[in-house]
Amino acid sequence: MAAAGGSGGELKLLGTWASPFVQRVRLALSLKGLDYEFVEEDTKNKSELLLASNPVHKKVPVLLHDGKPVCESQVIVQYLDDAFPGSGDGELLPSDPYARAVARFWGSYIDSNFFAPWNKSFYTTSEEEKATEMGKAQAALETIEGAFTEMEKGKGWFSGEDRPGYVDVLLGGFVGSMRAYGVVVGVDVLDAARTPRLVAWAECIVALDATKGKVIPEVERIVENARNYMKK
Ligand SMILES: N[C@@H](CCC(=O)N[C@@H](CS)C(=O)NCC(=O)O)C(=O)O
CATH class of the missing domain: 1.20.1050.10 (Glutathione S-transferase Yfyf (Class Pi); Chain A, domain 2)
Structure with a gap:
């Protein structure tokens, strides 16, 4: 795994293990070979960090890149390509x-x-x-x-x-x-x-x-x- 901390900042993922939207982000992170900290949320008792990071939807997943939140799973997957070009096996989206x-x-x-x-x-x-x-x-x-x-x-x-x-x-x-x-x-x-x-x-x-x-x-x-x- 590439340490995102070394090459492109620290990654933290707020999620729940069972969420399919979180799993797609974890899939993307794994395929791009990026290290990250996973923070398990309780959606019945959301953390202050989640509420502050995703004040609009208050949902997981949220990716924190050097503390900056990115919300919505599809946006996060696209962001990983943009922020970590060439990482892992390459881009998830095609170049064309x-x-x-x-x-x-x-x-x-x-x-x-x-x-x-x-x-x-x-x-x-x-x-x-x-x-x-x-x-x-x-x-x-x-x-x-x-x-x-x-x-x-x-x-x-x-x-x-x-x-x-x-x-x-x-x-x-x-x-x-x-x-x-x-x-x-x-x-x-x-x-x-x-x-x-x-x-x-x-x-x-x-x-x-x-x-x-x-x-x-x-x-x-x-x-x-x-x-x-x-x-x-
Ligand atoms: N459109 C969102 C959907 C995320 C979503 O529905 N997350 C659920 C878990 S699967 C959630 O956080 N639910 C808690 C709530 O609605 O309060 C995405 O793609 O990230």
């Missing part, structure tokens, strides 16, 4: 402006069209709404699978390179939660019949050296966490 725009488009689509309805399906108590929102999330994943097929260029990553890039990191943060959802709710979000290529891609994400045991938590741990939440 058009390819960068395409990658950012899919990043935005993942959060708005996949995550938002999927999250709603988990929290709603209406069975009808649960099914509707889950249907929207799965339809979005099918669209994302189509994008993957166009972008991966035989390499197995959205980046179209031998290593994961921006879109891989953004969707990769959700892989642990998607797997746990299947156990807790009994519905496979990543369904081999609908999105076989994303199922295979997810295997590659969890098998990455950069993630193994460090970034994407064990499914059992996320399941236990979700079950505890549901009991409350």
